[in-house]
Amino acid sequence: MAKFIFVTGGVTSSLGKGIIAASLAKLLQSRGLKVTIQKFDPYINVDPGTLNPYEHGECYVTDDGAETDLDLGHYERFLSIPTSQANNVTTGRIYQTVINKEREGAYLGKTVQVVPHITDEIKRRMKLLGDTGEFDIVITELGGTVGDIESLPFVEAVRQMQWELPEEDCIVVHLTLIPYLSAAKELKTKPTQHSVRLLSQEGVHPNVIVCRTEHPLNQEIKRKIALFCNVKPDAVIEAMDAGTIYEVPLKMLQEGLDVIVLKKLQINGYAAPDLTKWVTFLDKLSNATQRVNIGLIGKYVELQDAYKSILEAFIHAGAINHCKVNIIDIHSESIQKENVQEQLKGLNGLLVAPGFGARGVEGKIEAVKYARENNLPFFGICLGMQMAVIEFARNVLGWKDAHSTEMDAQTTHPVIALMEEQKNIVNKGGTMRLGAYPCQLEADSLAHRIYGNAEITERHRHRWEFNNNYINNFIDAGLIPSGKNVSNDLVEIVELKSHPFFIGVQYHPELKSTVENPHPIFVQFVKAAMENSSLAPIESNISEDALV
Numbered sequence: 275m276a277k278f279i280f281v282t283g284g285v286t287s288s289l290g291k292g293i294i295a296a297s298l299a300k301l302l303q304s305r306g307l308k309v310t311i312q313k314f315d316p317y318i319n320v321d322p323g324t325l326n327p328y329e330h331g332e333c334y335v336t337d338d339g340a341e342t343d344l345d346l347g348h349y350e351r352f353l354s355i356p357t358s359q360a361n362n363v364t365t366g367r368i369y370q371t372v373i374n375k376e377r378e379g380a381y382l383g384k385t386v387q388v389v390p391h392i393t394d395e396i397k398r399r400m401k402l403l404g405d406t407g408e409f410d411i412v413i414t415e416l417g418g419t420v421g422d423i424e425s426l427p428f429v430e431a432v433r434q435m436q437w438e439l440p441e442e443d444c445i446v447v448h449l450t451l452i453p454y455l456s457a458a459k460e461l462k463t464k465p466t467q468h469s470v471r472l473l474s475q476e477g478v479h480p481n482v483i484v485c486r487t488e489h490p491l492n493q494e495i496k497r498k499i500a501l502f503c504n505v506k507p508d509a510v511i512e513a514m515d516a517g518t519i520y521e522v523p524l525k526m527l528q529e530g531l532d533v534i535v536l537k538k539l540q541i542n543g544y545a546a547p548d549l550t551k552w553v554t555f556l557d558k559l560s561n562a563t564q565r566v567n568i569g570l571i572g573k574y575v576e577l578q579d580a581y582k583s584i585l586e587a588f589i590h591a592g593a594i595n596h597c598k599v600n601i602i603d604i605h606s607e608s609i610q611k612e613n614v615q616e617q618l619k620g621l622n623g624l625l626v627a628p629g630f631g632a633r634g635v636e637g638k639i640e641a642v643k644y645a646r647e648n649n650l651p652f653f654g655i656c657l658g659m660q661m662a663v664i665e666f667a668r669n670v671l672g673w674k675d676a677h678s679t680e681m682d683a684q685t686t687h688p689v690i691a692l693m694e695e696q697k698n699i700v701n702k703g704g705t706m707r708l709g710a711y712p713c714q715l716e717a718d719s720l721a722h723r724i725y726g727n728a729e730i731t732e733r734h735r736h737r738w739e740f741n742n743n744y745i746n747n748f749i750d751a752g753l754i755p756s757g758k759n760v761s762n763d764l765v766e767i768v769e770l771k772s773h774p775f776f777i778g779v780q781y782h783p784e785l786k787s788t789v790e791n792p793h794p795i796f797v798q799f800v801k802a803a804m805e806n807s808s809l810a811p812i813e814s815n816i817s818e819d820a821l822v
C-alpha cells in the first residue's frame with residue numbers, strides 16, 4: 275500500500291514546488307524507495323495542450339501521449355522514470371469525468387455537488403498510481419497557491435485523504451516564502467504564518483514546512499516559524515536559492531527533508547542515499563573545461579519556460595561533454611536575409627525550435643540556410659526539422675514557393691503536408707499525433723551513429739509531416755530521410771550527407787533527456803559544436819546576458 279505526500283504552496287506562485295517535489299522524490303528514490311510524482315492543476319482546461327507557451331510555458335508530452343504541465347519534465351529528468359496520463363490531472367479533467375457520468379445516469383436521482391462528487395473524483399485520481407502497487411510513495415504536487423478559490427476542492431480532497439488514511443500514510447509538505455526586507459535587514463515570517471493559517475482554515479495542517487529564502491534561516495527564525503505554524507523545529511526546512519535546480523536535492527539532503535518525511539511516514543530501515551551518479555553529474559556541470567555558444571532560434575525565446583526541456587537537455591549534454599553550453603536566444607522574427615550573418619556569427623551550433631503557425635518561420639528558414647551553407651552544426655526539432663526541409667526545397671531544389679501547408683495552403687510545392695489521419699479532425703484538444711512511436715534508422719547514417727542502434731522510440735506532438743511525394747527529389751539532391759516510422763512510412767529524421775552535422779527530427783528528443791541519461795542527439799550535437807569552435811571563435815559580439 276502506497277503512502278502519500280502532498281506538496282502545497284503558499285504566499286506566492288513560482289516558488290519551485292515542482293523542483294522541491296522532484297528533489298524530495300529523488301532523495302527517497304536514492305534510499306531505495308519506489309516513488310512517483312503527479313501534479314494536480316486547478317485550471318479548467320482539460321489539459322495544457324491548447325495553452326499558448328506565453329500562458330503556461332512548454333507543453334510536456336509523455337510516452338502515452340498525454341499533453342502535460344512542464345513540471346512532469348522535471349519529475350522525469352530527476353527520477354529517470356517515465357510519467358503517464360495519470361500523472362497530470364486538471365480541474366477540467368475532473369469536471370469532464372463527473373459531468374459525463376452524470377449524463378450517463380451514474381448519479382441518477384442525486385444532486386451532483388463539489389462535495390462529495392468532485393472531491394471523490396479528485397481523491398480517486400489521487401490514489402490511482404498508488405493503487406497500481408508499483409510505488410511505495412506517491413507525491414502529489416498541488417498547482418496554484420493556498421487561498422486560491424479554484425484550488426479549494428483539491429485542498430478539501432487532501433483533508434479527506436488525511437482523515438481517511440492512518441496518520442503515517444498521508445502527510446503534507448507546505449512550501450512558502452520567507453521574504454527579506456532589505457530596509458529592515460530582516461527575514462519576515464508573517465506571510466508564512468498567514469499561509470499556514472489559511473491552509474489550516476481549509477482543514478489541512480502541514481506536517482513539514484519548506485521555506486524558500488534568499489538568506490539563511492538561523493535557529494531563532496526556524497523556532498519562530500515552528501512555534502507559530504505549530505510544527506516541531508526539525509520540520510522547518512530551509513530552501514535557499516540554488517545556482518542550479520540540480521543542486522536542490524543535495525541541499526534538501528543537507529537540511530534533512532527526506533529524513534523528517536520518512537520519520538513522519540514511519541518508514542524505518544531505509545538505506546543510506548546513493549546519489550553517486552547525481553554528484554558526478556554536478557561535478558561535471560561545475561567543472562566544464564570548454565564553452566560553446568549554441569543559438570536557439572524560436573519565437574518564444576523571451577520566455578524561459580517555453581523551451582524548458584530543450585534548455586535542460588543542453589545542461590545534461592554539456593555536463594557529460596565537460597562543456598558549458600551558452601544558449602544564445604535569437605528571436606526568429608529578428609532574422610532576415612540581410613542580417614542573418616550578423617545575427618548568427620560566433621555561434622558554434624544552431625538549434626531551430628519547435629512551434630506552430632506562421633510567425634517567425636521565414637527567419638527560421640534563413641537561419642537553416644546559413645547553417646547549411648556555412649557547415650555550422652544544425653539541429654532542427656519538429657517545426658525546426660520542417661523548416662530544414664522547406665529551406666532545402668527552396669534553395670537547393672529551386673522550388674521558390676515551397677512551404678508547409680500549415681503556413682501556405684496554396685503553395686505549388688507542399689513539401690510539408692497535413693498527415694492523412696489529421697485531415698478530418700476538427701477538435702483541437704488532444705488530437706495531434708502524440709506520444710511515443712517507433713522509428714527505424716538507416717544503416718550508415720548520422721542518426722544511426724548517434725543512437726548506436728537501429729530501432730528507437732521517441733515522443734511526438736505534431737500534425738504536419740514530410741511529404742513523401744517529393745522524397746526522391748530530396749534524396750537525389752542530398753537530404754536523406756535517415757529515420758522512418760515503418761508502419762506508415764512517415765519520415766522522422768532528415769540529414770545532410772555533405773555536412774559535418776546537420777539533422778532534423780520530427781519528434782521531440784528533448785523530452786527524454788534526463789540527468790542520468792542525457793539524450794544522444796544533444797550529446798553529439800554539443801560535441802559537434804565543440805569541434806566547430808575553431809570555425810567560429812568564441813570571442814563574438816554575443817553578450818553574456820543570454821547565458822543559461
Ligand code: GLN
Nearest residue numbers: 628629656657736737738
Ligand atoms: N506545427 C508543426 C506541426 O504541427 C510542428 C509542431 C511542433 O513543432 N511541435 O506539424
